[in-house]
Amino acid sequence: MKMSRLFAPTLREAPAEAEIxxxxxxxxxxxxxxxxxxxxxxxxxxxxxxxxxxxxxxxxxxxxxxxxxxxxxxxxxxxxxxxxxxxxxxxxxxxxxxxxxxxxxxxxxxxxxxxxxxxxxxxxxxxxxxxxxxxxxxxxxxxxxxxxxxxxxxxxxxxxxxxxxxxxxxxxxxxxxxxxxxxxxxxxxLSCRAVEADAGAIGGSGGTHEFMALAEAGEAEVVFCPDCAYAANTEKAECVPPPAAAPSPSPIAAPPRAEVATPGARTIEEVSALLGLPPERFLKTLVYKGDGQYLAVVVRGDRTANEVKINNCLGPFRDLRLADEDDLAALVACGSGFVGPVDLPAAARLAVDSEAAVSAAFVCGANRPDVHWRDVVPGRDFPLSLTADLRLARAGEPCPRCGAALSGARGIEVGQVFNLGxxxxxxxxxxxxxxxxxxxxxxxxxxxxxxxxxxxxxxxQRGDESGIIWPLAIAPYHCVVVPVNEKDPAVMAAAMALYDELRAAGVETVLDDRPERLGVKFKDADLIGFPLRLVVSAANLAQGQAELKRRQTGDLEFIPLTEAVARVRLILEEN
Ligand SMILES: [Zn+2]
The missing domain is CATH 3.30.930.10 (Bira Bifunctional Protein; Domain 2)
Structure with a gap:
């Protein structure tokens, strides 16, 4: 393919909406x-x-x-x-x-x-x-x-x-x-890892794995164990209940709960700063609506509720979403920042994450604006009729199989396998x-x-600031041949000959025959991500050479023109 004929309109700038x-x-x-x-x-x-x-x-x-x-x-x-x-x-x-x-x-x-x-x-x-x-x-x-x-x-x-x-x-x-x-x-x-996952709408009883391409831009978070084979996405990953998870009420030496004024402090961070207590001493209550029914889910202040586990444990629901302020106004007389599990209206089903169902004193919203409770003990101050694993797993938590600290990464789900039964x-x-x-x-x-x-x-996984770096196996073309001055008949003839020989040898090749500056051609070659770039110039020709650059490593080498095709073929075969 000649670059002058190739329909590949490049852009200097990406549109603003492109984030990754x-x-x-x-x-x-x-x-x-x-x-x-x-x-x-x-x-x-x-x-x-x-x-x-x-x-x-x-x-x-x-x-x-x-x-x-x-x-x-x-x-x-x-x-x-x-x-x-x-x-x-x-x-x-x-x-x-x-x-x-x-x-x-x-x-x-x-x-x-x-x-x-x-x-x-x-x-x-x-x-x-x-x-x-x-x-x-x-x-x-x-x-x-x-x-x-x-x-x-x-x-x-x-x-x-x-x-x-x-x-x-x-x-x-x-x-x-x-x-x-x-x-x-x-x-x-692609560098991929298979992780245990949730079956979602596909369903089935026999288990499912996702194949995650590890990358910072991935929407999924995964945890994996450095010591055993356990790996799961964080929605699926089992959280180990804390050792002291004896369900209350077992009396502890906490004073009765007391009100504390928290004007305008809506988020865990704000209340935490106001009271000088770390987030894990708080209980966060999230109100969901699932098919019109209210669900109040309690997790520790430093944790994140897991909608997949909530749906699996309390549902399944056709439509599960966080309650909006109108829903909340109908349920409790306060905004979302002050909701808590104590004396919660019966219209809401209360479910408590196992880590928040321990015998300890917590701070939580009092279901009134600008007020929290302190010294709230799960089981004593609110019922623990439904406790379950309802939170997202995080790196650093113990592996559910062997107890080692889990590592975390972000991934792009590129495949999934289901045993549907x-x-x-x-x-x-x-x-x-x-x-x-x-x-x-x-x-x-x-x-x-x-x-x-x-x-x-x-x-x-492989791009850099100059552009794409395709693996050879899926690159649109293997090689681009760049004549340094397309007006020089000798250069052009040598570039054409190389281009024809490469194609005859089964190498997918583009000839950059455009009347563009060399800098533009090099920039486009890097941007498009041709794995191999062969440069033919008058100076190289005088030496009987061509310059070969590998996009992945940036390595440059000079090779005899007569051996260029064999060299490229060898690189393709090695990959
Ligand atoms: Zn493990």
Missing amino acids: ASHKLLLRAGFIRKSTAGIYTYLPLGWRVIRKIEQIVREEMNAAGGQEIMLPVVQPAELWQATGRWELYGPEMFRLRDRHSREFCLGPTHEEIITELVKSDVHSYKQLPLLLYQIQNKYRDERRPRFGLMRGREFIMMDLYSFDRSPEGARESYARMQTAYEAIFRRCG QKYSDALSARFLNEAGKSQSFYMGCYGIGVSRAMAAAVE
């Missing part, structure tokens, strides 16, 4: 363009990267026994109503009607439709296991689409579905997929005849890889 490196760089380097919120066009360079990631995914899925199919984007509502997910998906689902007013959705995922397919065409255990996958667009009407390809409303995913005749078979499929995923991310040049096959009556001639439901698994997100994750 991958969003900025993919826009600036001319890989993607925004169509509307959370929906993007892939330009030629971006599409080449996507196609390469897809090809790696395809090869590994095929090697693991998968067969590629293509399911419809537009799916009938009835299938989703049968599994209850038409309601459960809520506003995240794009819905539409046809001319006969029949309801449809744009597929956010494909469990229902594939279960229906297999139900109608697979009847015997002899046809199992069956692993089917597709690479296709998915649609989720995110409340806040942002970060470019990281959280879009239309995105490209690979999803594989496994159908097995037994729980053991399903576990084998799951293990085979985990291994294949590790190979895919390694080949894509019989959730969908039961709901849709998808059954087959087993070895004993009896009818039974399939054991299913589903496995997703965010293809477009993996592209963004690669940029996050």
Whole structure:
């Protein structure tokens, strides 16, 4: 490809809305363009990267026994109503009607439709296991689409579905997929870690792991144990109750609770400063509304409530959200900063995090403006009828398996694997005849890889201030040939010859034949992230040499022109 013909409109500045490196760089380097919120066009360079990631995914899925199919984007509502997910998906689902007013959705995922397919065409255990996958667009009407390809409303995913005749078979499929995923991310040049996760709306009983590309810009937080194999996202990570978690009321030597004036001190930090007590001596009460019902969740002042655990323990809810000030006004006579568990109106279900359910004296809101209680003892001053693990885990806390202090990191979720059990096959009556001639439901698994997100994750993990640093395996092109002065016929002829030889040798090459200053060409080469750059100049030609630069390391070397192609081929083979 000649650069003068390549449709890769680069930008000097990223649009203001781009906050993270991958969003900025993919826009600036001319890989993607925004169509509307959370929906993007892939330009030629971006599409080449996507196609390469897809090809790696395809090869590994095929090697693991998968067969590629293509399911419809537009799916009938009835299938989703049968599994209850038409309601459960809520506003995240794009819905539409046809001319006969029949309801449809744009597929956010494909469990229902594939279960229906297999139900109608697979009847015997002899046809199992069956692993089917597709690479296709998915649609989720995110409340806040942002970060470019990281959280879009239309995105490209690979999803594989496994159908097995037994729980053991399903576990084998799951293990085979985990291994294949590790190979895919390694080949894509992504540094990934598998962590235990929450099954969310996909559901299923058999467990789930997320594959996290570790990166500062990641939206997910993970904890992992330096001593054992335990790793989980912080929503899922189990918190170990403190050793002294004997449930109150066991009397402690605390004086009766007393009021303390805290005018205008709404946040834990403000009250903490006012009273001169550390945040862990406070109880934070968060009021949620779940399907119209009030929930008051108490965690220690230095902790964060975990909505996933709240939903799993107290729900599930179709709609769980923090109560707004209007809701609070209807429940208690104060704003959110002064809510507390003592004498809380019965309309709110009270749930206390296990760490806050200990026999100790705390400070908490008094359900009146500008007043807190001090010396409040859980169990004595408010009931502990419901205590559970309801908070987010953090680095430094003990590992739930071995007790070592957990490490923390941020990650981008690029894949997830689910052992679904019989959730969908039961709901849709998808059954087959087993070895004993009896009818039974399939054991299913589903496995997703965010293809477009993996592209963004690669940029996050490896970019620098000059631009993108593509791993060779997914780079849009391997090499750019830069003639120093395209008006010099000898230079241009040598550059052209090199370009032709490289292409003939199977090296994906761009010739920067634009009448631009050398500085501009170098800047664009770094921005786009060509792994290899070959410079042909009159001075180099006089020596019979070309200059080779590696984008990743910045290393420069001079190589004989006659050996340039072999050298580049060797580098490609080594990777
Ligand atoms: Zn451990």
